[in-house]
Amino acid sequence: MNALQSWAQERADLVARVASSVVCVQTGPGRSLSGIVWDEQTVVTAAEGLSGDRALVHTRQDRFEAEVAALDLTTDVGVLRVRSGQSAPARGDSGSLRAGQPVVLVGQDAGDTLAQWADVQRVGPAWRSRRGGQLARTIRFSFRLDAALEGSAVFDASGALCAMAVPGARGRAIAIAVETLEAVTARVAQFGYLPQPYLGVRLQPVWLDEVQRKELERERDTAVIVTGVDARSPAQDAGLAFGDLLLSLDNRPVYSAGAVAREIAATGIGAVVQLEVRRGGTKKGFSVTVGERPRG
Amino acid sequence: MKAIAAAATAPLRQELALRLQAAGFEAAQLVEDPQALHEALAQEARSWVVTAGPSNLVRPFVRTALQARVPVLALIEGDPAALRGMLQGGAAAVLDLRASAEAIRASSAAIHAGLVVWQPSAELDPSPGAKPAPLSPREREVLAGVAAGLSNKLIGRQLALSPNTVKFHLQEAFDKLGVASRAEAVAVAMRRGELSI
Numbered sequence: 001m002n003a004l005q006s007w008a009q010e011r012a013d014l015v016a017r018v019a020s021s022v023v024c025v026q027t028g029p030g031r032s033l034s035g036i037v038w039d040e041q042t043v044v045t046a047a048e049g050l051s052g053d054r055a056l057v058h059t060r061q062d063r064f065e066a067e068v069a070a071l072d073l074t075t076d077v078g079v080l081r082v083r084s085g086q087s088a089p090a091r092g093d094s095g096s097l098r099a100g101q102p103v104v105l106v107g108q109d110a111g112d113t114l115a116q117w118a119d120v121q122r123v124g125p126a127w128r129s130r131r132g133g134q135l136a137r138t139i140r141f142s143f144r145l146d147a148a149l150e151g152s153a154v155f156d157a158s159g160a161l162c163a164m165a166v167p168g169a170r171g172r173a174i175a176i177a178v179e180t181l182e183a184v185t186a187r188v189a190q191f192g193y194l195p196q197p198y199l200g201v202r203l204q205p206v207w208l209d210e211v212q213r214k215e216l217e218r219e220r221d222t223a224v225i226v227t228g229v230d231a232r233s234p235a236q237d238a239g240l241a242f243g244d245l246l247l248s249l250d251n252r253p254v255y256s257a258g259a260v261a262r263e264i265a266a267t268g269i270g271a272v273v274q275l276e277v278r279r280g281g282t283k284k285g286f287s288v289t290v291g292e293r294p295r296g
Numbered sequence: 297m298k299a300i301a302a303a304a305t306a307p308l309r310q311e312l313a314l315r316l317q318a319a320g321f322e323a324a325q326l327v328e329d330p331q332a333l334h335e336a337l338a339q340e341a342r343s344w345v346v347t348a349g350p351s352n353l354v355r356p357f358v359r360t361a362l363q364a365r366v367p368v369l370a371l372i373e374g375d376p377a378a379l380r381g382m383l384q385g386g387a388a389a390v391l392d393l394r395a396s397a398e399a400i401r402a403s404s405a406a407i408h409a410g411l412v413v414w415q416p417s418a419e420l421d422p423s424p425g426a427k428p429a430p431l432s433p434r435e436r437e438v439l440a441g442v443a444a445g446l447s448n449k450l451i452g453r454q455l456a457l458s459p460n461t462v463k464f465h466l467q468e469a470f471d472k473l474g475v476a477s478r479a480e481a482v483a484v485a486m487r488r489g490e491l492s493i
Binding site: 028029030031047048049050051052053054067068070071073076078131193194195196198199200201202203204205227228230233256257258260261264293294295296 | 446449454
């Protein structure tokens with residue numbers, strides 16, 4: 001066997017070795033993504049791919065009903081509770097990944113193993129997602145992610161799990177570092193669910209005209225207004241009220257409700273944030289302790 | 297490509313068959329509910345879907361077709377606004393129920409090429425998301441449960457609804473928000489002031 005043949009064979013052998021640690025997660029008729037066996041009762045997959053609160057997990061031999069235990073809206077990590085009977089892959093360290101390093105994305109679709117070798121295009125430091133999630137490392141690829149490979153496992157050449165592949169901006173493949181998967185699953189294991197940071201305000205955008213913009217010393221012509229304060233919420237405890245114009249959060253100007261959602265999602269439960277509002281012509285400051293979103 | 301005609305009532309199915317014929321297509325099958333459509337699509341490898349009726353009756357058929365990644369043409373009676381959020385990521389045409397045979401033929405060609413067609417009309421605003429439909433109080437309650445990480449079963453228990461009813465309200469909310477996942481629904485609802493942060 002020549003070098004090329006043995007190289008080709010080793011690539012396929014590696015995929016075959018790790019294939020039993022990935023599953024197919026079926027979310028509806030004709031819709032499925034991939035998932036990674038995490039431990040004997042957990043599968044992790046892409047939160048964005050989950051439309052319902054249940055899914056069918058297919059291993060190569062069998063299929064199992066899975067319950068969605070937690071969706072981390074901020075990191076795109078979904079945790080499924082399922083006894084798949086498969087063993088978890090060896091975990092590596094995403095810190096060992098380097099730009100240009102070949103890795104393999106392994107997923108599953110209807111009993112068939114899916115595999116795609118790819119060079120890591122970019123490796124960078126921790127970053128914050130557009131939803132406010134803390135991602136342990138930047139890992140990007142140069143191609144669009146196939147839908148069936150959403151939630152697939154990223155293995156290095158030793159067969160160690162380094163990350164999970166998900167679609168990033170414009171469908172481009174990015175990967176969530178194994179350290180982030182560990183952080184999310186550890187929290188779910190601790191609480192049985194994922195506690196969600198919560199203020200208890202509903203916000204809507206408002207547009208300021210030039211006079212208002214100047215008077216409020218705003219750089220942009222948008223702001224958000226409080227259109228609701230939940231009963232028994234941190235926002236109510238702090239004294240926020242309907243009609244307050246929210247100007248800043250922790251001394252950074254606020255221009256959209258999405259930005260507030262992102263900031264709060266990135267803030268831990270128990271942290272104190274400073275909100276500055278305009279009420280009846282005067283500015284007021286409030287300290288709000290971020291709480292946990294009530295579960296009923 | 298075989299056309300599958302889907303409509304909830306017998307008069308609509310009859311109307312649909314006639315309209316298809318006038319446009320030069322033949323309906324290979326007539327189905328009356330989304331489950332039957334789902335099964336028909338599973339059997340027919342190469343097919344497309346034509347449906348007709350008011351938005352609320354047409355919506356489940358459009359959803360089934362889009363989920364199966366099959367082109368779908370909807371002839372709408374009344375206001376099609378409720379379909380607006382659904383059309384992302386699929387080949388779909390939304391026409392008025394009185395659309396001409398020529399418009400139906402042209403739209404068929406367009407959706408088979410993977411395009412989205414929205415028939416301009418005086419009472420319609422064709423820009424997607426320009427006037428987002430507000431969520432109902434029930435949809436907001438259900439979404440708050442989703443945001444807290446509850447399953448449909450637990451949400452149902454708290455609101456005294458069956459899990460299927462929860463699922464129904466959630467799907468309605470997904471359509472109004474133009475999203476396909478629980479995660480996206482929560483994010484969009486927060487951004488629009490429909491869900492507290």
